[in-house]
Amino acid sequence: MKSTVFLNHLQDYFEVYLPSVKGYSVNTINSYKDAFRILFEYYEKTFKIQPYRMDYKHISGKKIECFLLWLEEERNYSASSRNSRLAAISSFFKYASRRSISALNICSEIINIPVKKTAKNTISYFTVEEMKILLQMPNTQKANERRDLVLLSVLYDSGARVQELCNLTVGDIKFGNPTTVHLYGKGKKSRTVPLMNASSNLLKQFLKENNICHEAKRHIFINQRNGRITPSGVRNSLNKYVLRAQTEHPDLFKEKYSPHSTRHSKAVHMLEAGVDLIYIRDFLGHSSVQTTEIYAQISHVFIANALKNRNIPQVSSGTMMPEMATTNVPTFLERKKTIN
Secondary structure, three states, rough: OOOOOOHHHHHHHHHHHHHHOOOHHHHHHHHHHHHHHHHHHHHHHHHOOOOOOOOOOHHHHHHHHHHHHHHHHHHHOHHHHHHHHHHHHHHHHHHHOOOHHHHHHHHHHHHHOOOOOOOOOOOOOOHHHHHHOOOOOOOOOHHHHHHHHHHHHHHHHHOOOHHHHHHEHHHHEOOOOOOOEEEEEEOEEEEEEOOOOOHHHHHHHHHHHHOOOOOOOEEEEEEEOEOOOOOOHHHHHHHHHHHHHHHHHHOOOOOOOOHHHHHHHHHHHHHHHOOHHHHHHHHHOOHHHHHHHHHHHHHHHHHHHHHHHOOOOOOOOOOOOOOOOOOHHHHHHHHOOOOO
């Protein structure tokens, strides 16, 4: 069956432009694909148009607005999720507008669709006291909990995103004064961050205990099946010790925590210690200091603390799940697995 111009452009966009020209990560491309998978489902259910028949003539700014409203009313999308779908669709039409007059006309309509205002999210983080308590929860007499102690210590101390931690290999660690960790972040960006001595010592002991000091390509944190630990595995480990800490300290740990909370915590604690936002931006791997400014808005107490104490606390002790459309969409919209 002959493919439409729209589908040809969409295939080139996902198979050539995003990965090769823009260099986007698999996760980012998968997110963009999800937007079109659900768009195709909407068109099939609403207009009885099968995905393989979709062409520019079927699309307009008005229909995209109706699609976005459908996401909110029928799928209970938040304003933020609705905006991300709009951004993915707009991105494609900006690309296609250089290849088709039809796409150009649609693009001019879509870019005028306003984004919805979203409430500013508050971030959950551990106080210095809570972080110290949390890292006392693992029972170091048990091998799996010794691993968890090292995992949580490195996750906090490096300010790593959870996927960055999962991807960490022995070769990414350079022991010294200070010990450094090389992290591979979003958009194929990488950065090197220092570890405090306590975390460095824990990590060195852990590598020796598991006899993997010289296996550069070996993932440091593995699961019970000897595979690389997953973000959900990290989340489960964190939740396990948060529950213990809440039981022993019911007056603390009042937030809803995730592995990203340790990253927020490190940033907050650095700010409390008087570290400039520019350096925190680079430490976290943010592309703009505006992203980092959220930490400056948490509490005015930080300003007073920064004037009194400029020592960074050493606390170490020694998914939007993709929405799967029910429509049979083109194979080039299938999600790909992340490959290291």
